[in-house]
Amino acid sequence: MTGAQVRTDDRTADVGAVRRLLIRPELGAVVGMVAVFAFFASQSPVFRSPAGIANWLDPAATLGIMAVAVALLMIGGEFDLSAGVLTGTSGLILVTLATRFGFNVWAAMLAGLVVALAVGFANGMVVTRTRLPSFIVTLGTFLMLQGINLGVTKAITGTVQVGGLRRADGFEGAAAVFAGTIEIGGTSFRVAILWWVVVTAVATWVLMRSRVGNWIFAVGGNEQAARNVGVPAARTKIALFMTTAFAAWLVGSIMALRYTSVQANIGIGQEFIYIIAAVIGGCLLTGGYGSAVGAAIGAVIFGMADKGIVFLGWDADWFKFFLGAMLLLATLANRLVRRYAEEVRH
Amino acid sequence: MILETRGIGKTFGSVLALRDVSMGVTAGQVTCVLGDNGAGKSTLIKILSGVHRHDAGMLLVDGAEVGFASPREALDRGIATVYQDLAMIPLMSVWRNFFLGSEPRRGLAFDVAKARRVAREELRAMGIDIRDVDQPVGTLSGGERQSVAIARAVYFGARVLILDEPTSALGVKQAGVVLRYIARARDRGLGVVFITHNPHHAYPVGDRFLLLNRGTSLGEYAKGEITTQELTALMSGGAELEELAHELERE
Numbered sequence A: 001m002t003g004a005q006v007r008t009d010d011r012t013a014d015v016g017a018v019r020r021l022l023i024r025p026e027l028g029a030v031v032g033m034v035a036v037f038a039f040f041a042s043q044s045p046v047f048r049s050p051a052g053i054a055n056w057l058d059p060a061a062t063l064g065i066m067a068v069a070v071a072l073l074m075i076g077g078e079f080d081l082s083a084g085v086l087t088g089t090s091g092l093i094l095v096t097l098a099t100r101f102g103f104n105v106w107a108a109m110l111a112g113l114v115v116a117l118a119v120g121f122a123n124g125m126v127v128t129r130t131r132l133p134s135f136i137v138t139l140g141t142f143l144m145l146q147g148i149n150l151g152v153t154k155a156i157t158g159t160v161q162v163g164g165l166r167r168a169d170g171f172e173g174a175a176a177v178f179a180g181t182i183e184i185g186g187t188s189f190r191v192a193i194l195w196w197v198v199v200t201a202v203a204t205w206v207l208m209r210s211r212v213g214n215w216i217f218a219v220g221g222n223e224q225a226a227r228n229v230g231v232p233a234a235r236t237k238i239a240l241f242m243t244t245a246f247a248a249w250l251v252g253s254i255m256a257l258r259y260t261s262v263q264a265n266i267g268i269g270q271e272f273i274y275i276i277a278a279v280i281g282g283c284l285l286t287g288g289y290g291s292a293v294g295a296a297i298g299a300v301i302f303g304m305a306d307k308g309i310v311f312l313g314w315d316a317d318w319f320k321f322f323l324g325a326m327l328l329l330a331t332l333a334n335r336l337v338r339r340y341a342e343e344v345r346h
Numbered sequence B: 001m002i003l004e005t006r007g008i009g010k011t012f013g014s015v016l017a018l019r020d021v022s023m024g025v026t027a028g029q030v031t032c033v034l035g036d037n038g039a040g041k042s043t044l045i046k047i048l049s050g051v052h053r054h055d056a057g058m059l060l061v062d063g064a065e066v067g068f069a070s071p072r073e074a075l076d077r078g079i080a081t082v083y084q085d086l087a088m089i090p091l092m093s094v095w096r097n098f099f100l101g102s103e104p105r106r107g108l109a110f111d112v113a114k115a116r117r118v119a120r121e122e123l124r125a126m127g128i129d130i131r132d133v134d135q136p137v138g139t140l141s142g143g144e145r146q147s148v149a150i151a152r153a154v155y156f157g158a159r160v161l162i163l164d165e166p167t168s169a170l171g172v173k174q175a176g177v178v179l180r181y182i183a184r185a186r187d188r189g190l191g192v193v194f195i196t197h198n199p200h201h202a203y204p205v206g207d208r209f210l211l212l213n214r215g216t217s218l219g220e221y222a223k224g225e226i227t228t229q230e231l232t233a234l235m236s237g238g239a240e241l242e243e244l245a246h247e248l249e250r251e
């Protein structure tokens, strides 16, 4: 780090390839992932077996889809606290329409998608129009959706869950696409893992190789400056909120098809886990910096710890401790990186 | 005259930021806008660049009256602005900043290879020596950052380049570097609007001088009509101002 302080004349000292690697946002997460893997793998043979890997990749996948979308939004300078409950809303719509209103599963999914995107659009519109902090706006959405999820479910079923999706038309096909498994070398992996890889790849391409990616970094880094050079800042942010909503729909549908029933309180509290995974992956809370791959890796760390602690026979409470420690370490590492990268004039 | 204002004015609520100011920008010339802090310099150029809308007087481009609804519209008419405080995005690389808002496309993608190459070439053509276009803009010095912003405006075919106090945060040497790029942009035929509160920076490159004081114009002068001393004296309290300028330079 001290290398950055060396300045000759009015120019930064030559930094070279090492520094460029060091300021990659996902570096800390990669190191963390290797360390966590090494720890659990050395303690538990099951953990490092193909079946074990398939086991911990599954929670990593469903969390990862959300974490990647949330990371894009955070790079764009905003938060979405309603993302977790929205997975529940999407799942509830799917199951309710398919089991109580005779919808085909595919049609019910489409309806869930429309609602989810509308929620994302509304979040984005309110945030960009009012300039209120998205933390507050989406906290409002979070509470409203939480109320709707419970209220509507109770009104329709008289209980706090809807189930019986298996009997609905079109279930087999949809379940195969979103909740099935794939055999690789005799081990079955959840198909959600594939979705997660696709989402991460697309997000990375958009961030690094598309014009929109440039705009996302810019609106998160300095929205006014971005607008001044002609970046459509509001549209970019609204699209990001809709992307998070899309991810919530995808995860909500995967979960609903997998378990064939949905609890009305599902997803509550998950919104912070998404943010934690994105931060572990190198996203700055202040926006303008981060990576999709980093968030995906943050989700892997989460998945490994979640299952690894079980494999070791530890009390699951230790997971929370672990999560807190990771978050703190990651935030400290990120701050160093940011200072290093930002090193402004003296 | 590419860009012109006639009796332009702007109020923010009860604050009269600008009143009855007339000025012009000609191709291949530098128009300097001078004034003390709070004189209305930034307000004036924000009107020229489409950030604010004037509420009195006329704004003309190529002799025809216009009203810009956004900075994008001003940009599309060839009016590019380098802002005082928000010129660039510090965490983004030089090449990403260079093309921000006007990214070259290849198919659906942002042509990253072209962006890197062109940014490097353009900076070199302006005589700006940046060893690595991948480094975050935040790691550049203030003068380098201003220079990159100028090179970008020139590359994107700006006809008018507006610079809001590009030298105020800089030391003598770096200010000199930026002044040289201003002269180079002028030689390439751009009309330049150079805002400063330092007459010593304005005089060497300026062709015309607009003096602002508390939102009103003290007149527009051609270079032959006025000396540095007179410029300094016209701006309220010359000695005080110099002190202020030096104070600001140390920021």
Ligand SMILES: Nc1ncnc2c1ncn2[C@@H]1O[C@H](COP(=O)(O)OP(=O)(O)OP(=O)(O)O)[C@@H](O)[C@H]1O
Pocket (backbone or CB within 6 Å): B012, B015, B016, B017, B035, B036, B037, B038, B039, B040, B041, B042, B043, B044, B197
């Ligand atoms: N958005 C705004 N809302 C209210 N008042 C404003 C706004 N922008 C500028 N003003 C006021 O208008 C006056 C002129 O400000 P302006 O920023 O144009 O000054 P300036 O000449 O650029 O000063 P400096 O040298 O400090 O940059 C000031 O009194 C300022 O407080």
Ligand SMILES: [Mg+2]
Pocket (backbone or CB within 6 Å): B041, B042, B043, B084, B164, B165
């Ligand atoms: Mg100003």
